[in-house]
Amino acid sequence: MFDLKNVTIRSRSVSSMDNNVYVLTDRDTGAQVLIDAAADFPAIRELLSEAAADAAVPAKVELIVTTHSHWDHVRALAEAVQATGARTAAGREDAPDIEVPTNMLLVDGDTLHIGGPGGFELEAIKLRGHTPGSVALLYRDPNGPAHLFTGDSLFPGGLGNTQQDPERFASLYADVVERVFGQLPDDTIVHPGHGAGTTLGAERPHLPEWKERGW
Template sequence: MAARIEHLVTSGTFSLDGGTWDVDNNVWIVGDDSEAVVIDAAHDAGAIAEALGGRTLRAIVCTHAHNDHIDAAPELAARTGAPILPHTDDLPLWKQTHPDRSPDGELTDGQILTVAGVDLTVLHTPGHAPGAVCLHAPELTALFSGDILFAGGPGATGRSYSHFPTIVDSIRDRLLTLPGDTVVHTGHGDTTTVAAEAPHLQEWIDRGF
């Protein structure tokens, strides 16, 4: 059975620097009928577990450790036995949400996660958060960008642990070098493509997006 990408939207809140906002998050499931990985276990472990059905969950991958992307991860791990994997540079953010529950492993730049015969390559792309990562799956013509790149621009860099010049470097050097037809599956909102976003890089820089 060929690997496929599945998508669900969960709703909750994002909290940082003393503020809280209502958000809808994209949760991505990559796998086949027997096994899968979850990218960003946001808000609703029950809904994610239901979408998985009886499949073996190989990993809960965290594109970054803002609370809205990891709040359901421990419960999902408890339900499935899957390891939770963020990048080590995001441990300070992780501990803000889960001070008593450590991750089960870590992601590193260039690491390859394989599920259902498909390789997901970890790209360390700091800027929105120090340990932000994207996952590139060339066999699926897919990039899972977390909150680094959206349809219309970079992720936010106006709060703690973020840095606009760094996110621009990450997007320019790690993401816009991918094939133009790569579909960008984002952490919030609609998908886009590398080709659709690449022409606007200088605009973002000039605007300090």
């Protein structure tokens, strides 16, 4: 858990694939964002209940964002939408492959406003390669390091799987270098779609190695 001044970030690993589910809760408005409704809705419901205690007012899931369309990241999406009534968002190119209708089609640079004037913002960063429409979500904490939710595009030790396709790898590498490492400082905290987190500073020295090996 990251207990920030304005927002709390809670996560839960679900399924045998160690999918990370994230919930961001605004302390003042109770507005919540769920990132990647993967696999296990009972576990997600429990996570949402725990996160609701972080707000000064009753909490409500306003938006469920899917970082990319792969099946392990959307298996609980229908249940989550039915239970919360939340709107959905995903990258424009990936939305047709998600069975649950997508209300917001995200493109690079979109800003998501959560909780109205007293809430918080997330920025969408398109990272093309793992899937055509993969998106990362950036929360700029005004009181500390930024938090970047990267789906399956960036992990400790390398980029997401591009199936040994040179063009897909080149696309993902270029986007990650230009739109992430080229724009954000080393203390940015990375929250990936599976496994443990990292920081951009820990990964930056390895960029030439990733480029050389091609994965």
